[in-house]
Amino acid sequence: MNKLEKLMSNYPELSFTFTNRMPLFQGAYIFNNEVYINSNRDYRQNLQDLAEEIGHWKTTSGDIRKESTLYDQKQEHEARQFGYMMIVSLDGLIDCFKKGIATPWDIADYFECDIDYIWNALDTYKIKYGENFDYKGYNFDLRRGFNMARIRVKSR
CATH class of the missing domain: 3.30.2010 (Zincin-like)
Structure with missing residues (x-):
């Protein structure tokens, strides 16, 4: 399907x-x-x-x-x-990150949509959550394009 x-x-x-x-x-x-x-x-x-x-x-x-x-x-x-x-869900973007799907073109293929749609979705998240936000243990940095990182918990 x-x-x-x-x-x-x-x-x-x-x-x-x-x-x-x-x-x-x-x-x-x-x-x-x-x-x-x-x-x-x-x-x-x-x-x-x-x-x-x-x-x-x-x-x-x-x-x-x-x-x-x-x-x-x-x-x-x-x-x-x-x-x-x-x-273009945040959970889907996390899945891309886990699978090593990183370029905008590959992300667009993953979501089966146009690359402009990816950028518009990221702009929507930027408006909704800001340029840098955390979600489910991941940091989304939308200040210059799209960057993601797993949040590391600091040990005491």
């Missing part, structure tokens, strides 16, 4: 329809509990688009298609950040 299929299986309350009847610029669209995914786009883009639509389902209220208000734009941004953190 690939990551796209796994993501869909995590939300049995949603229905997923792949369609070629969407303009290329539109990756996915959610209406009620039905997610329409543009089948004209590649796998990685579908995964990223689906994560954002699930973010809309979890965080958005009302019709924000026009993004005509600041509140609508904020909801769009929040759904996108939700998607970034769902696909």
Whole structure:
């Protein structure tokens, strides 16, 4: 099962329809509990688009298609950040570190997404937690790119 299929299986309350009847610029669209995914786009883009639509389902209220208000734009941004953190999880980044997966390109391959998506996810974590933070025994340093280290406990 690939990551796209796994993501869909995590939300049995949603229905997923792949369609070629969407303009290329539109990756996915959610209406009620039905997610329409543009089948004209590649796998990685579908995964990223689906994560954002699930973010809309979890965080958005009302019709924000026009993004005509600041509140609508904020909801769009929040759904996108939700998607970034769902696909590029901190636990997944720890797994990359443990496996020696270190370059941005290899990390993108690990998460099955585009490299720009990785950088956007890291920017999201930087906004949420700061440029340098600890999580589950690991230090995440986002000041200049992406650096991680296992936190060593000092003995007395």
